[in-house]
Structure formats: structure tokens, C-alpha cells
Amino acid sequence: MRIGSLQLDGRGILAPLAGYGDSPFRVLCRRYGAAMVYTEMVSSLGIRFGNAKTMEMLAFDPAERPVDFQLFGARPDAMARAASVLTEAGVDAVDINMGCPEPKIVKTGAGSALLKDLALVDAVTAAVVHATPLPVTVKIRKGFQIDDNVVEDILGICEKNGVAALAIHGSTAVQGRSGAKDWDVIASAKEHAAIPVIANGGVKTAQDAQRFLAYTKCDYVMVGRAALGNPWVFEQINGILGGACPREIGxxxxxxxxxxxxxxxxxxxxxxxxxxxxxxxxxxxxxxxxxxxxxxxxxxxxxxxxxxxxxxxxxxxxxxxxxxxxxxxxx
Ligand SMILES: Cc1cc2nc3c(=O)[nH]c(=O)nc-3n(C[C@H](O)[C@H](O)[C@H](O)COP(=O)(O)O)c2cc1C
CATH class of the missing domain: 1.10.1200.80 (Putative flavin oxidoreducatase; domain 2)
Known part of the structure; x- marks a missing residue:
């Protein structure tokens, strides 16, 4: 299966995890069969202004490939510039963060705040796709406020602008990291999507991943917290999807x-x-x-x-x- 020009081997993808998803952790997840790894979110303005700490976050190891670098930001020009820098750095894909609920990100208009402004979603996705020949992915939540559902709108914008894949977390930004995950909204998006859809949220075990994929019919499943201290979860997902019992790690x-x-x-x-x-x-x-x-x-x-x-x-x-x-x- 493919995301844009990238051939992926497997269906379990490492989620972006700020504070955890650095290069060493990504290498281990790939070694255990993650089909692709997302980096933790990186500030587009930090890249644009060459902030030393941000530039350190651009380090990656060839063993991580394919590696999808996630950017956050709300300014189309800065996001486009950052995507060009990442392209020159040799990454495999560029992701746009439209899900982060952290107040310090939201108050800048970035992360999940983008879900409240579809015109800006359009401008940011178009600018980033235009700035790089690499596959561009987008990661969203269902919406911002508790009853919001902007998934179909954003899917349409992504497809119009040439985004290569959409990762969907089935809860809203105000629900934070807890709260019910809406699998139906993900299944419905997959049904209508012409691009690959990545299901995210709440997977604890390989069995959960299998159920999530079976229910939503998504192309890939994205795993975050369950990979922490547990990078072999990707091998277990690959195993169970291939009909084997998940291997216990001694x-x-x-x-x-x-x-x-x-x-x-x-x-x-x-x-x-x-x-x-x-x-x-x-x-x-x-x-x-x-x-x-x-x-x-x-x-x-x-x-x-x-x-x-x-x-x-x-x-x-x-x-x-x-x-x-x-x-x-x-x-
Ligand atoms: C510690 C931590 C850091 C996270 N950092 C990011 C991030 O940088 N970018 C992003 O889009 N999502 C981030 N997320 C959200 C995850 O990518 C994922 O969507 C969420 O944890 C749900 O998936 P899970 O239930 O498999 O963990 C983070 C989550 C956690 C727990």
C-alpha cells in the first residue's frame, strides 16, 4: 500500500508524540515493523527563524525511513517555507498538525484551532503541497468543540489540494486526550475518501488495532501511547493482521x-x-x-x-x- 509515492510495508504507523517521538524511539518502532513513523510536532516558525532547539529536532536516522515530519503553525507562508527546509533535509513526507489541543499551540491559531477555520485549512494545505514534491499528510480531530464534526469538509479540502493521506482521531479538541472516540466518523470518511485514511485514537493492543481497522476499513492504524515502552506493538499488529498470535516479548x-x-x-x-x-x-x-x-x-x-x-x-x-x-x- 502507498501514501503518495511512498510504499509502506505494514499497516501500523507511529503517531506523533511530542516529548517522546524523537529519532531513537522512531528507529526502534521502525525496527519492530512500524510501516511509517511520524515525528513529534515541529514549529514552522522555529524552522523559519532557524531556532537552535527546533533545528535539533530535525535530526533523523535513515533507519527511520519512511519518516513523516509533522509541522505546526497557522501561517501558510511559514508552513510552506518549513516544508521546503524539510524537503531539502531529505525527509520522506510532511505532515500538518490540525489536532493538538494544547492551549499554548491553540492560542497561536495552530493545531486543533485550525479546525475552526476551514478557509485557513485550505490556505495552509495548498501552500504546503505547493512547496514540496513530497507526500503531504494531515492529522485532524473530529472537530474543535464537543459537537463539531468537520471531517468531511477537511477531507474534501485535502483531496482538492493534493494531500496524500488523512489521519483522523475520533474525538474533538475540547475532549483532550480522554473522552469517547467516534469510530463511525472515521469509517464514514474512509467510505468517501479517495486518499488513504489513517485511523487513530485509543488503541492499546494489537487486538484493538485489528478491530479498529476491521470496523473503519481504514488503510492504516496510528498508534501513540500504546507504543511507549512497547515499540514491539507494531510487530504484534503485523502478526495479528497476518493471522498469527501476537508474539510475547520476553x-x-x-x-x-x-x-x-x-x-x-x-x-x-x-x-x-x-x-x-x-x-x-x-x-x-x-x-x-x-x-x-x-x-x-x-x-x-x-x-x-x-x-x-x-x-x-x-x-x-x-x-x-x-x-x-x-x-x-x-x-
Ligand atoms: C505525550 C503525547 C504527545 C503528543 N504529541 C503530539 C504531537 O506532537 N502531534 C500530534 O499531532 N499529536 C500528538 N499527540 C496525539 C497523538 O498523536 C495521538 O493522536 C493520540 O495520543 C491518540 O492516539 P493513541 O490513543 O494511540 O495515543 C500526542 C499525544 C501524547 C500522549
Missing amino acids: VDERFSVMQQHVDLEIALKGEANGVKEMRKHLSFYFKGLPEATTYRGRINQITGAAELKGLLDEYHNICVNAGEEVYHEER
């Missing part, structure tokens, strides 16, 4: 992935920042393991790579001795 493999994640973060960000960055990721990897609270507390005190490795080795042994049954806990 203790040794879990700890091996944790250490690979640590090594990738340190290679990208240096020892101090890499170790600090890993605290939040390890907290997710520890979910369901024995004595997780104790070890979460302990990693938060650690500042060096050798010390972190020692602690992970110690915890690995504890988990080996505790036996496999610990992994059957619900995530």
Missing part, C-alpha cells in the same frame, strides 16, 4: 531494547541529556514489571551511562527471577 528482549534505546539517546544527545531523556521512557518500559515503582524512583537519581547500565542489569536479574507471569498484566 524479559531478555525487553531489557535488550531498553539498553539499545539508552545507547541511541546517548549517541544523539550526549551522556547527561541522553540518560535524563531515558527516565520517562524507562518508566513506560517498566510498566507491568515487579518493583516498578522502586526502580522508577532509582533511575530518576541516575546521571551517568555506566550507572544506568548497572541498574538495568540489576533490575533485569530481578525480573528474570520473578518469572514470565509478570508480563500478563494488563497494560
Whole structure:
């Protein structure tokens, strides 16, 4: 299956995850079979003005390909300029964020605020598609206010302007990250769409992903929170869609992935920042393991790579001795 010119292998896609979806995490998700990975959102104005922190976020590893870089912004000119910079940087696709409900993004007119202004949706999508030969994707929510539904309108604008795929989260911006997910609105969009539709929201397991795809008939399923500390969820999705039982991930493999994640973060960000960055990721990897609270507390005190490795080795042994049954806990 394809998104624009991109050939995708698999149907599970990593969602954009600000604060988590950096290059190391994306590499691991791709290694475990994500069909494509979205980056965390990047500011179009930050790119336009060459902000140092924003430019650091443009780092990616060839092992992530295909990688879809997500931009946020409300100014068509800045979004177009940022898309050109990303194109020169060699990314595979450019995504436009129209779903973020965070007040600091919404008050600038970006993210989910765009859902309130369809003329601006039209201008932004047209400007970005015009600025790059790469596939342009758009990620939306159902609407902004609780009863809003702008999905069909935005689908029409996207198709008119040459957008390559639409990712839909079936809740509104004011619902935030909780609230009921409307699968019917996604299914209806897929029924009418001429472009691929990506279903998003609330997938916790490979079985959920399978049900979501079966119900909505979408081309792809996008997974966010369920991939945290759990990048193998994509392999499990591919497995179950291929008719196999999802493979259980054993203790040794879990700890091996944790250490690979640590090594990738340190290679990208240096020892101090890499170790600090890993605290939040390890907290997710520890979910369901024995004595997780104790070890979460302990990693938060650690500042060096050798010390972190020692602690992970110690915890690995504890988990080996505790036996496999610990992994059957619900995530
Ligand atoms: C920590 C976190 C960061 C997120 N960052 C972004 C982001 O940068 N851009 C975006 O479009 N959505 C972002 N989202 C929303 C997710 O991409 C996704 O739409 C949402 O989590 C629902 O999918 P899920 O239930 O599979 O997690 C974020 C969500 C979380 C939990």
C-alpha cells in the first residue's frame, strides 16, 4: 500500500508524540515493523527563524525511513517555507498538525484551532503541497468543540489540494486526550475518501488495532501511547493482521531494547541529556514489571551511562527471577 509515492510495508504507523517521538524511539518502532513513523510536532516558525532547539529536532536516522515530519503553525507562508527546509533535509513526507489541543499551540491559531477555520485549512494545505514534491499528510480531530464534526469538509479540502493521506482521531479538541472516540466518523470518511485514511485514537493492543481497522476499513492504524515502552506493538499488529498470535516479548528482549534505546539517546544527545531523556521512557518500559515503582524512583537519581547500565542489569536479574507471569498484566 502507498501514501503518495511512498510504499509502506505494514499497516501500523507511529503517531506523533511530542516529548517522546524523537529519532531513537522512531528507529526502534521502525525496527519492530512500524510501516511509517511520524515525528513529534515541529514549529514552522522555529524552522523559519532557524531556532537552535527546533533545528535539533530535525535530526533523523535513515533507519527511520519512511519518516513523516509533522509541522505546526497557522501561517501558510511559514508552513510552506518549513516544508521546503524539510524537503531539502531529505525527509520522506510532511505532515500538518490540525489536532493538538494544547492551549499554548491553540492560542497561536495552530493545531486543533485550525479546525475552526476551514478557509485557513485550505490556505495552509495548498501552500504546503505547493512547496514540496513530497507526500503531504494531515492529522485532524473530529472537530474543535464537543459537537463539531468537520471531517468531511477537511477531507474534501485535502483531496482538492493534493494531500496524500488523512489521519483522523475520533474525538474533538475540547475532549483532550480522554473522552469517547467516534469510530463511525472515521469509517464514514474512509467510505468517501479517495486518499488513504489513517485511523487513530485509543488503541492499546494489537487486538484493538485489528478491530479498529476491521470496523473503519481504514488503510492504516496510528498508534501513540500504546507504543511507549512497547515499540514491539507494531510487530504484534503485523502478526495479528497476518493471522498469527501476537508474539510475547520476553524479559531478555525487553531489557535488550531498553539498553539499545539508552545507547541511541546517548549517541544523539550526549551522556547527561541522553540518560535524563531515558527516565520517562524507562518508566513506560517498566510498566507491568515487579518493583516498578522502586526502580522508577532509582533511575530518576541516575546521571551517568555506566550507572544506568548497572541498574538495568540489576533490575533485569530481578525480573528474570520473578518469572514470565509478570508480563500478563494488563497494560
Ligand atoms: C505525550 C503525547 C504527545 C503528543 N504529541 C503530539 C504531537 O506532537 N502531534 C500530534 O499531532 N499529536 C500528538 N499527540 C496525539 C497523538 O498523536 C495521538 O493522536 C493520540 O495520543 C491518540 O492516539 P493513541 O490513543 O494511540 O495515543 C500526542 C499525544 C501524547 C500522549
